[in-house]
Structure formats: C-alpha cells, structure tokens
Amino acid sequence: MDVLERIKEQVESHPVVLYMKGTPQLPQCGFSSRAAEALGACGEEFAYVNVLSDPEVFENLPRFADWPTFPQLYINGELIGGCDITLELYQSGDLQKMVKEAMAGRKTSED
C-alpha cells in the first residue's frame, strides 16, 4: 500500500492518533513528550505512531497534511496541530472535550 494511503487509513481508523518521536512511555523529543502527556491526561486511550521506527511515515507525513514538524495530532481523521496547539487546547479544556467526543463517537458507531 502507498504510504499516503497507509497514513490516511491510520488517521481514519483511529478516532485519536498522535504521530510522535518515540512512544508515550519513552518519548524521544520534548515536544512529543508534552503532547503525549496532555493527550494522556484527557483520560482516554489514544493511538500513536512512533515515526522514528517507521521511516516511510517519518518522510511522508509532513506532505500528507502539509505540516512540517512532529508531533502531529489527528482527531477523526483531521489534523488538529502540533505540540503548541495540543497544549493550548488542553489548557483551555477543549482537548478533553474533543477527545471524549471522538471516543464516544467511535463507541456509538460500533454498537
């Protein structure tokens, strides 16, 4: 499968997915670490892709949504932003709502 199709499938099959350097348990970059921490604090499980262990995604994700840096947060298939925007949304309380709604949407559609 083409890498852009693979990314599209990842962001569409997971309501919340974070592309990051490293893992939430062992982040390899301060920005990825802070984004994963804010997302984890929303109290829902989220999917992640370690771009350091997937060179093809690392190379191509920036052109997928025309966003040059990592981490990148996607909710319901849409780019939300990088670390700064994720933290701003968390501090305003919006991220928690967006994540909860996205996860609730998935649960409903599976019932």
Place this chain on the structure above:
Amino acid sequence: MNDRVEQIRARLSAALSPVSLEIEDDSHLHAGHAGARGGGGHFTVHIVSAAFEGKPPLARHRLVFDALGDMMQKEIHALSIKASTP
C-alpha cells in the same frame, strides 16, 4: 549574531509584517537528543501580527510555516509558535 535567527526574522517580517517579533534559539537545550538528528535548530517564535486576525491556531501556524518555506526542511528542526493579534 545568530544567522538562522536573523534569517527567520527576515522571512517572517517580510511575509507577516509583525508589530512584535521575538525569536529565541533553544537549540542548545536539545543538542544531541535522538529526535534532533540532522542538525536543524530548535526555535521559539513569539509573533504578533494583524495577519492572524480571525484565524484559528492551525491557520496561524500554517502562515508561519509558509513564510519560513524551505527553512522548515533544513535549518529548523523544531519550532514553537506563539501567534497572536495586536
């Protein structure tokens, strides 16, 4: 004088006519970590511009990335952006 900071300043000034622009070079804080391979720098930009009026954060960040152009692939490894309006 830091060339990369001056280059960032020149591009953002030209594209967004900011009323205030502060650029910090945070590269020294991150030197050598696994995510920083490739040698690009870490920077924080505080920018106040009327160009951000009515735009959500995602669109504001895109304006900054667009203004920096190919610097995002080479000179800049990570960029923290605080974008606000006058």
